[in-house]
Amino acid sequence: MRKILITLAILVLFVIATSALWIFRGRQVSLFVDRFRTIEISSAKISSITYEGSGTGGILVANDLKLSLNDPAPNLSPSIGTTKDNQFALASGGKVFAFGPLASAGENAGDRLATAPTEGDDASIAVHRSVLSWPTPFDFNFMTGQSPSWKRHIYYQLRWKKSSGPELEMLWRYEQYFYPGNGWASGFMTREGSTGLIRVEIQP
DSSP states (O other), X not given: OHXXXXXXXXXXXXXXXHHHHHHHHHHHHHHHHHTTOOEEEXXXXXXXXXXXXXXXXXXXXXTTEEEEOSSOOTTOOOEEEEOTTOEEEEEETTEEEEEEEOBOOSTTGGGEEEEOOOTTOEEEEEEEEOSOOXXXXXXXXXXXXXXXXXXXXXXXXXXXXXXXSOEEEEEEEEEEEEETTTEEOOSOBOOTTTSEEEEEEEEO
16 A cells, blocks of 8 residues: 555656646757757748848748748848849858849839749748647736646748759748737747747858
8 A cells, every 4th residue: 555655646646746847947948849849830942032121131022921031040140132143142151142033022022032943943831839738827918817728830942942042041930929818829929039930041
């Protein structure tokens, strides 16, 4: 009997410790797991890409999905403009990736750059989510009275491989909130210092 009680006590302590870890460190655990695996929600070929901004910051629009270039990770400073041969391009870390020949973006073309994948390009935008969500029992919203009960990370991954060889990968991370009765909300919730554009890789 004594051994059974000791075993039960250890089990209870383990459950309490695990629950406390999940409540107070669940976000960090989820981030750690995300480094190795995420779950794909959707993926689509890019038919057009547009930039709205002044060269730094602004909005990159892949198909109809708007992705912010404002407040990127501290080690990133992407800029967008045109090359000498009038191609829509992104520069980061001393490297330049040309999306394609500049095209008209409509009435406000002076404030926008646009192009589309050229023949042979492989361009796509994929949406992934965390494997693990974490509980948020202490989140309160006094403005609306509604508070999320769970959160998870959601990722937007842009990949563009030119037929001539160069490759671009861009990755955005945001938080997504779960509200009882309403389900998962928009996947563009921000958290200072950890959301937004987190990776830009250009391969020659």
